[in-house]
Every structure is written in C-alpha cells, then in structure tokens.
Amino acid sequence: MAQSSALKDQYNLLGKQLDALLEGEHDTIANLSNASALLNQFLDEVNWTGFYLWKNDELILGPFQGNPACVHIAYGKGVCGTAVKDRETKRVADVHAFPGHIACDAASNSEIVVPLFKDGEVFGVLDIDSPLKERFTEEDQQGIEAFAQILEKHL
Template sequence: MFNVEFYRGTREENYTLVIKQLAALLEGEPNRIANLSNASALLNQFLDRINWVGFYLMEENELVLGPFQGLPACVRIPIGRGVCGTSAKQMETILVEDVNLFPGHIACDAASLSEIVVPLVKDGQLIGVLDIDSPEKSRFDELDQRKLEEFVEVLVRYL
C-alpha cells in the first residue's frame, strides 16, 4: 500500500510516520498554498496505486482547485455535486470503492476507479477537501480513512 522505499513498517506505523513528517514540514510556515503543496507532494510520495492527490478549496460557495499532484483536473466543483462536493456539503469523509456507482460522480480522469475525500474543517468552517483518486477499485479502506482524517487534522492546524 505504500512506497516501500521510504516506509518499511506496518501500514499503521507508516501512516503515523507520514503524519509526523507532515507536522515537521509545516512547522513555522504560515503560507497556506505552500503547506497544501507540501502536503499533496508528501501524500503522492507516500501512497502507492493512486493517480491523483490534492485539494479543492472553498471559494464563494464552491470548491476551486488547489495544490495537487497528478494530471490536470476539474477547476470548479459545486457544493453537493460529485464525491468532493458531497463530502463538502456533508462535512464528512466519503470513501467510494467504485466511482462509477456513485451518483453524479465527476470524472476528471477516466482512469480513476476509486476515491476518498476528506473535508478540511477548522472551527466549524469548511476550508476545502483532500481528494485522492486511484486507478484501482476498492483501493482505500477504513485504515486509510482513519489515518487520512488524522493527517488532515494536523494539516488544518497550520491553515
């Protein structure tokens, strides 16, 4: 599940390590774009079998593309539309085993088959979402969800 070149522990230990690496990268840096850029790069290096990882940020009641790693993506997503927009509206993580079965899925990359979206919420306000796509069905599981939510909790402290 991980780039074994850097992470040699259990999946849970590896996630704990990458969360510590995130905190070290962000410490003392107040710039939101720099922090989101490093967070997406870190996850791209950390996770295997993904084809896109990045952020959509709230702007005037819609999600707008932020820092990411992967192919060019949809620029604007209405709240409530697709996996990202639904996660933003509900302010909760959505894990989709097969995006083709998700009503209203927005296909920015036809190669994406599964997806996880974690909302970025600070002081009760939605900042945006973390979006990760995979070209494999059922790529993400409950451990990914739990640890990515912890990753986002650390990230949001610096936004």
C-alpha cells in the same frame, strides 16, 4: 493484523513528517503543496492527490499532484461536493457507481475525500483518486483523516 498495525505505524510516521514539514510555515498554498507532494509520495496506486478550496460557495482547484483536473465543483456535486455538504469523509470503492460522480480523469476508479475545516467552517477537501477499485481501506481512511487533522493545525 500485523499488516494493519504496520500501516497504522506508517501513517503515524507520515503525520509526524507532515507536522515537521509544515512547522513554522504560514503560507497556505505552500503548506498544501507540500502536503499533497508528501502524501502522493507516500501512497502507492494513486493517480491524483490534492486539494479543492472552498471559495464563493464552490470548490476551486488547489495544489495537487497528478493530471490536470476539474477547476470548479459545485456544493453537493460529485464525491468532493458531497463530502462538503455532508461534512464527512467519503470513501468510494467504485466511483462509477457513485450518483453524480464527476469524471475529471477517466482512469480513476476509486476515491477518498476528506473535508478540511478551519475555525469550524469548511476550508476545502483533500481528494485522492486511484486507478484501482476498492483502493482505500478503513485503515487508509483513518490514516488520511489523521493526516488531514494535522494539516488543519497549519491552515
């Protein structure tokens, strides 16, 4: 219980840091770049932290931290495309068991994808990969979704 409360407090602090970091900046690429860097610095045991942006009916690679990645992801394909189609977070304990998983990095074993919205429309997704199976907990999901909601205010 104490660990859960401590993790929640850490995510709350992270959200405040993000809000302060993006305050007054209106360039989307700059904000997404700083958000991915901040989140990558905060999270341990992750190997990719970044964004895919919804353009021309597909997800296109945006700012990220990590190894080179897939550039195009179709609607409904892989974890990212499925998160867009379902308009909800996808927390996957073992990506190799996810139907249609797109392996951009063979080292990734678990993933969380949070769709981002602007004016009620899909803007893109926040995608985080880990080399560990079952890396992302319910508490992580809540914290990352809260992070995404703060980010959406700055899009």
